[in-house]
Amino acid sequence: MTKSRDDSREDREDVKQSRHDPGRRKFLKGVGIAGAGAAIADHLWTEAEAKSATPETLSGTVKVVLDVNGQKREAQVEPRTTLLNTLRNHLEPAVTGPKLVCDVGTCGACTVLLDDKPVYSCLVLAVDAANRKITTVEGLGTPESPNAVQSAFVENDALMCGFCTPGFVTTISAYLKKHPNPSLAEVREACKGNFCRCGTYPRVFEAALAAAKGNQA
Ligand code: FES
Ligand code: FES
Numbered sequence: 077m078t079k080s081r082d083d084s085r086e087d088r089e090d091v092k093q094s095r096h097d098p099g100r101r102k103f104l105k106g107v108g109i110a111g112a113g114a115a116i117a118d119h120l121w122t123e124a125e126a127k128s129a130t131p132e133t134l135s136g137t138v139k140v141v142l143d144v145n146g147q148k149r150e151a152q153v154e155p156r157t158t159l160l161n162t163l164r165n166h167l168e169p170a171v172t173g174p175k176l177v178c179d180v181g182t183c184g185a186c187t188v189l190l191d192d193k194p195v196y197s198c199l200v201l202a203v204d205a206a207n208r209k210i211t212t213v214e215g216l217g218t219p220e221s222p223n224a225v226q227s228a229f230v231e232n233d234a235l236m237c238g239f240c241t242p243g244f245v246t247t248i249s250a251y252l253k254k255h256p257n258p259s260l261a262e263v264r265e266a267c268k269g270n271f272c273r274c275g276t277y278p279r280v281f282e283a284a285l286a287a288a289k290g291n292q293a
Contacts, residue, residue, distance in 0.1 A: 136154070136155075137152045137153055137154050138152070138153065138154075138155055138203060139151070139152055140152075140153060140162070140202045140203055140205075140206045141206055141207070142159075142162065142163075142167075142202065142205055142206060142210055143207065143208065143209055143210055144163065144167070144171055144210045144212065144215070145171075145210070145211060145212060145214055145215030146215065149167050149171075151166040151167055151202065152166070153166050153202050153203075155201070155203055156201065157201065157202050157203075158197065158198050158199070158200060158201060158202065159188070159197040159198075159200040159201065159202050159204075159205045159210070160174055160176060160179075160186045160188075160197035160198040160200075161176075161198075161202075162202040163188075163197065163210075163212065164176065166202075171212050171214060173212045173213035173214045173242045173246075174186045174187065174188050174197050174212055174213070174242060174243070174246075175239055175240075175242060175243065176198065177239065177240075178198070179198045180198070180199075181196045181198060181199040182271070183240070183243075183270070183271045184196065184240070184243040184244070184247065184269045184270030184271060185239060185240050185242070185243045185270075185271075186198045186243065187242070187243040187246045187247050187269075187270065188210055188211060188212045188246060189209075189210070189211035189212075189246060189250055190205060190208055190209070190210060191208050191209050192209065192211070192250060192253075193250070194246060194247050194250050194269070196269075211246075212242070212246070213226075213242035213245050213246050216245065216246065216249050223249060224252075224287040224288075224290045224291050225245050225248050225249045225252065225283065225284065225287040226245055227287070227290070228283040228284070228286040228287035228290060229241065229244075229245060229280075229283045231283070231286065232279050232282045232283040232286055233279055234276060234279040234280045234282065234283035235274075235276055235279075235280075236272075236274035236275075236276050237273075237274050239273075240270060240271065240272045240273070240274075240276075243270045244267060244270050244272070244280050247266065247267060247269065247270055248263070248266065248267065248280075248283075248284045248287065251263075251266040251284075252284070252287060252288055252291060256288060256291060256292065257288060257292065258284070258285070258288060260281055260285065263281050263284045263285060264277075264281060266284075267280065267281070267284075
């Protein structure tokens with residue numbers, strides 16, 4: 077089962093500790109990823125350890141079929157490959173809306189919706205996302221037909237460098253679907269898993285509230 081972003085945040089301390097150990101097995105344990113991907117990876121490691129592994133023994137790949145923004149997309153990846161890495165580097169054309177920043181589940185720049193729920197795609201294995209509905213910022217709207225949150229971000233000038241923006245837009249879009257009339261405090265709480273290093277928070281929150289109003293008009 078894939079962890080939600082709230083669960084993921086609780087695991088951060090473990091993840092921080094695992095940063096000092098480059099071993100993938102400890103990393104997987106650190107983030108607590110369960111399911112097929114972790115099982116395959118653990119199996120590979122167990123075998124590899126028994127045979128004093130060389131890089132070649134871990135070089136296998138598997139085919140995954142991902143449902144990205146309503147399209148079936150195929151990729152050939154190692155079992156340990158994250159969903160974020162797969163979207164950005166193993167699809168042709170690539171899906172680059174979700175951004176790689178911390179890669180350890182702390183910043184939210186990589187946020188995508190998995191079955192309509194925000195997750196950090198840097199903490200989800202691609203093999204665990206197979207046959208599930210993946211929505212990235214590209215799937216929320218287009219430049220010609222943006223959704224309310226995307227429009228509000230433009231109108232409220234809610235970005236500086238823009239690197240965090242896809243994550244915020246994705247998080248807020250999912251939140252407003254469930255909570256159409258939030259207060260400022262609720263919007264701030266909803267965005268607690270997304271960091272903006274440029275400090276554009278006030279405009280981000282204004283945009284979220286404007287989008288909520290626009291949706292109701
Ligand atoms: S890149 Fe995934 S949370 Fe930062
Ligand atoms: S606008 Fe630069 S990190 Fe948020």
